[in-house]
Amino acid sequence: MSKKIFTVLLLAVFMLAQFSIASAVAVTGDATITAIPDFSSGANVDIDWAVTGMAAGTKNVLVWAREYAAIPVNYVAADCQLIATIIGTSDASGTFTYDFTLATLALVTGDQVEFTLSVDDQTCATADVPAIDSVMGVNYVDASAPFHIQGNPPSTAVAIPSLDTAACNTFEYWALGRDASVFVTTEAYSGFGAWNPQVTGTFAPPAPMGPASSLLSWTFAFPATATGAWSASVASEDMAGNVNPVDYFRNAVAVVPAELEDCATFSDIAGHEDEVYVRYLATLGLISGFADGTFGPDNTLTRAEASALIEISNGYDDTMLPTVAPAGCDFTDVAASDWFSGWVWQACDDGLMNGVGGGLFDPNNLLTRGQVVTILNNVATSYFANPVPFGGYIATNNVLLNTFFFGAYPTGYGLRQAAWTDVSVGAFYATPVQKAYGWGVAEGTSDTTFSPDQAATRGEFAKMLYRALSRFN
Known part of the structure; x- marks a missing residue:
């Protein structure tokens, strides 16, 4: 399975699933995913499901999963799991734990998985594969702590x-x-x-x-x-x-x-x-x-005050400062008589503060x-x-x-x-x-x-x- 590309469209679909209001649009067989309340651990995920309007006879409720890809790929029988077998025309609902270890999905943290349901008189091996665009809910694997x-x-x-x-x-x-x-x-x-x-x-x-x-x-x-x-x-x-x-x-x-x-x-x-x-x-x-x-x-x-504060954090006091401008730090608006001159020159010489151009430091700005x-x-x-x-x-x-x-x-x-x-x-x-x-x-x-x-x-x-x-x- 190819890795997914996280798109804005898919994120919107996922958010619906995350907050327990996953798609309620019926697919073939009148089956719906009503919620995916738990985030996947990489081994399994709980899926709430419901089926209505089933025809008479033995019916299997199936859940299909596939790893998200930028270009959707077909569902395959190996990624299908049996939710329930129901006889008659009764409606049904419940929670099913989709076990990734029983599927062919090789999942790691960060992967996204799409799910859909179908109702069929066949089991996974012989049932009709859902349409490629029938995704109903999305979950993703998060097995890593922050x-x-x-x-x-x-x-x-x-x-x-x-x-x-x-x-x-x-x-x-x-x-x-x-x-x-x-x-x-x-x-x-x-x-x-x-x-x-x-x-x-x-x-x-x-x-x-x-x-x-x-x-x-x-x-x-x-x-x-x-x-x-x-x-x-x-x-x-x-x-x-x-x-x-x-x-x-x-x-x-x-x-x-x-x-x-x-x-x-x-x-x-x-x-x-x-x-x-x-x-x-x-x-x-x-x-x-x-x-x-x-x-x-x-x-x-001011910029001059900042030069003093950062160099004090660097272990300097006023007895350790230069008394003349180091090479490249001779600003025309910084005089040796200014209280901040040594701090400005030291900050400049250490590469922590630069001038503003034109030979100026702009100390009072x-x-x-x-x-x-x-x-x-x-x-x-x-x-x-x-x-x-x-x-x-x-x-x-x-x-x-x-x-x-x-x-x-x-x-x-x-x-x-x-x-x-x-x-x-x-x-x-x-x-x-x-x-x-x-x-x-x-x-x-x-x-x-x-x-x-x-x-x-x-x-x-x-x-x-x-x-x-x-x-x-």
């Missing part, structure tokens, strides 16, 4: 993420899952089902956000009385019921004193959607607020969302090409940015995809936008827009930086 990554808070610890502790009492665990082939996006799968989050320990953390989508954001705030060993884990599951083994964010690690200390805070951050990221990064010394005690999470930031993800992509590609110049949190093992470069998940952009209406193919930020979204580092401003030319806020930058520096499994 693929997912897990993000732990940024850390420079040598310990593996599941044995690491947090820097202060409030942090985010996050995960991004995909129920589909990691490499072939045209294959059909059942869809992401649940994260099944679990915690064990001497205190109860808040319930997780989700798992309505494949992105899990799980925020914890340790109480001051927390003690003893504590674990947090997920077991991602798809709509077919395939479940991954338990995967730990934290595996029976004792709560340490640092985790009972409040994260750094600011007078204007409480309750803000980006609060956890701002406070955690501030605790690590990767971002800072203003002299009046505020952070300004909704304020914009607002940083856009498209530029943020481009910087992160530059970090990833530069690190992959030559990790030696990198340090700090960027050079830490298991940091997401170190894998951000790879182009194998699933089409070079990560574990999820979006069709952005405001990101043109030729834009400098086109690939970085897709990769940042695909790896869970950045979200869109709507289901169809990324707003790449919109000025990024300080809070947005903090969230993207937290996610990009997360240690992951």
Whole structure:
């Protein structure tokens, strides 16, 4: 049997079957498939069926299956199975488990199968083969659990993420899952089902956000009385019921004193959607607020400020910066007396930020969302090409940015995809936008827009930086 090509038309047919309203159009013999409620495991699938208006005499209800092909192929007797033998003119219905192991179909995860019913006075071996266009319901094989990554808070610890502790009492665990082939996006799968989050320990953390989508954001705030060993884990599951083994964010690690200390805070951050990221990064010394005690999470930031933030994450302080412009980084709008000159020159020399053309860096212009993800992509590609110049949190093992470069998940952009209406193919930020979204580092401003030319806020930058520096499994 040839493999199928996943078309929009077939998807529409499949969705009807998925939600238990499969085709009710009668075929020869007045037989119908009323539902295919369970996704196939590769061995069998349950089919609800009904027959009406049967002629007198012994009748066999038969189910036929074939693997979907772009050009339909004939049903064959070897792929037919007997549902029931009925004598008389009574109507009948029921559920039949179609066993793929009894058929000639050689199925693997991602394959799609079409079904139809017929009523005949013959069994499968001699019955009339249904018409080639008589498909009534579609199912597909999904015997593989979802693929997912897990993000732990940024850390420079040598310990593996599941044995690491947090820097202060409030942090985010996050995960991004995909129920589909990691490499072939045209294959059909059942869809992401649940994260099944679990915690064990001497205190109860808040319930997780989700798992309505494949992105899990799980925020914890340790109480001051927390003690003893504590674990947090997920077991991602798809709509077919395939479940991954338990995967730990934290595996029976004792709560340490640092985790009972409040994260750094600011007078204007409480309750803000980006609060956890701002406070955690501030605790690590990767971002800072203003002299009046505020952070300004909704304020914009400049390109010069971004150069400082990314190089601080790279392990630099102001005593380590160049005092003159390196070759290729001598911008006419960056003077040695500017507070940001060393940061700009270092970011340029490391290949993390470029000029805007005409010998300019444009340090005081607002940083856009498209530029943020481009910087992160530059970090990833530069690190992959030559990790030696990198340090700090960027050079830490298991940091997401170190894998951000790879182009194998699933089409070079990560574990999820979006069709952005405001990101043109030729834009400098086109690939970085897709990769940042695909790896869970950045979200869109709507289901169809990324707003790449919109000025990024300080809070947005903090969230993207937290996610990009997360240690992951």
